[in-house]
Amino acid sequence: MAVFTPVSLDDLTDWMPQFNLGKPLAIKGISSGIENTNFFLTTETGEYVLTIFEKLTFAQLPFYLHLMRHLAERGVLVPAPVANHAGEILHSLHGKPASIVTKLEGSSQLDPRPAHCAAVGAMLAKMHLAGRDFGIRQPNLRGLDWWRMTTPTVLPYLSESNQHLLRAELHAQEAFAASATYRELPNGPVHADLFRNNVMFDGERLTGFFDFYFAGCDTWIFDVAVTVNDWCIDLDTGALDAARVRALLDAYHAVRPFSAAEQEAWRPMLQAGALRFWLSRLYDFHLPREAEMLTPHDPTHFERILRQRIDNPVPELF
Ligand SMILES: Nc1ncnc2c1ncn2[C@@H]1O[C@H](COP(=O)(O)OP(=O)(O)O)[C@@H](O)[C@H]1O
Numbered sequence: 017m018a019v020f021t022p023v024s025l026d027d028l029t030d031w032m033p034q035f036n037l038g039k040p041l042a043i044k045g046i047s048s049g050i051e052n053t054n055f056f057l058t059t060e061t062g063e064y065v066l067t068i069f070e071k072l073t074f075a076q077l078p079f080y081l082h083l084m085r086h087l088a089e090r091g092v093l094v095p096a097p098v099a100n101h102a103g104e105i106l107h108s109l110h111g112k113p114a115s116i117v118t119k120l121e122g123s124s125q126l127d128p129r130p131a132h133c134a135a136v137g138a139m140l141a142k143m144h145l146a147g148r149d150f151g152i153r154q155p156n157l158r159g160l161d162w163w164r165m166t167t168p169t170v171l172p173y174l175s176e177s178n179q180h181l182l183r184a185e186l187h188a189q190e191a192f193a194a195s196a197t198y199r200e201l202p203n204g205p206v207h208a209d210l211f212r213n214n215v216m217f218d219g220e221r222l223t224g225f226f227d228f229y230f231a232g233c234d235t236w237i238f239d240v241a242v243t244v245n246d247w248c249i250d251l252d253t254g255a256l257d258a259a260r261v262r263a264l265l266d267a268y269h270a271v272r273p274f275s276a277a278e279q280e281a282w283r284p285m286l287q288a289g290a291l292r293f294w295l296s297r298l299y300d301f302h303l304p305r306e307a308e309m310l311t312p313h314d315p316t317h318f319e320r321i322l323r324q325r326i327d328n329p330v331p332e333l334f
């Protein structure tokens with residue numbers, strides 16, 4: 017149960033009047049999160065999600081919350097942050113940063129078919145386009161700098177073969193990031209963690225993307241690679257599933273056509289997407305932070321995906 021900061025209806029009595037949401041009627045902790053404390057909150061006006069941020073700071077949060085509001089205003093299906101009477105969307109509860117956002121309908125599709133992947137691809141392209149005029153810049157905090165910093169910390173826990181793989185991939189990514197092709201890649205705000213558990217569906221109808229708290233400014237193609245590495249694979253081997261890859265990429269391309277530079281970047285970006293989550297999972301597995309990660313995710317899953325992407329041909333981007 018990942019409720020790090022308990023909140024009761026009594027706690028909300030003096031806090032809720034700053035919003036136009038009516039009286040709070042029920043609050044229920046959500047067990048599945050690993051980063052923040054989340055609650056389903058029912059008020060006289062509807063259902064919402066109340067989040068207490070356990071690690072992100074008051075300085076970092078405006079990027080995420082204003083990005084969600086910016087995207088929601090442009091028709092991208094994401095939770096909309098609720099403003100108080102003063103127009104603020106970042107609040108404080110029990111001394112920690114907090115937000116209220118609209119609740120998305122539906123549930124996660126953990127066994128996606130091509131139709132689900134197509135819906136995700138189209139909405140992802142729409143999201144990238146809608147983010148072009150977003151005014152706040154914040155880097156992807158889990159980007160190359162973080163990979164460089166984290167690699168030496170996890171290397172001592174790895175077999176010789178995995179040490180070699182990790183070092184070689186980091187070098188390859190450093191070289192690619194310094195290339196002319198990389199400089200040509202379109203970039204802007206990206207979700208950067210658009211896994212199956214961060215998207216809601218009602219049947220085949222996509223109802224929203226959520227959990228924007230790893231978002232940042234990065235290349236759009238990195239975001240596509242992270243998404244494909246989770247939505248379009250055989251979960252046992254990490255191999256790409258051709259039908260789902262095609263569905264996601266074609267739907268994305270129909271909304272925001274890929275460029276020639278992105279085609280060139282596609283394989284290195286699929287590797288980058290695997291490296292990023294291999295590293296974070298290695299870090300969380302070998303250096304667990306007390307009570308924050310209840311069941312660490314399996315790092316070997318992304319080691320397999322990385323080896324797959326290096327060793328096998330990858331489908332054309334378009
Ligand atoms: N806006 C939302 N609408 C509906 N459900 C949500 C929303 N935000 C979070 N949830 C639910 O809360 C769970 C945990 O949220 P998540 O943002 O993934 O937490 P964490 O960042 O701590 O991993 C999700 O799996 C989902 O069921």
Ligand SMILES: N[C@@H](CCOP(=O)(O)O)C(=O)O
Pocket residue numbers: 049050051209211213214227293296297313
């Ligand atoms: N998607 C990441 C972990 C991030 O967790 P989330 O619940 O906030 O999406 C992984 O699978 O390693």
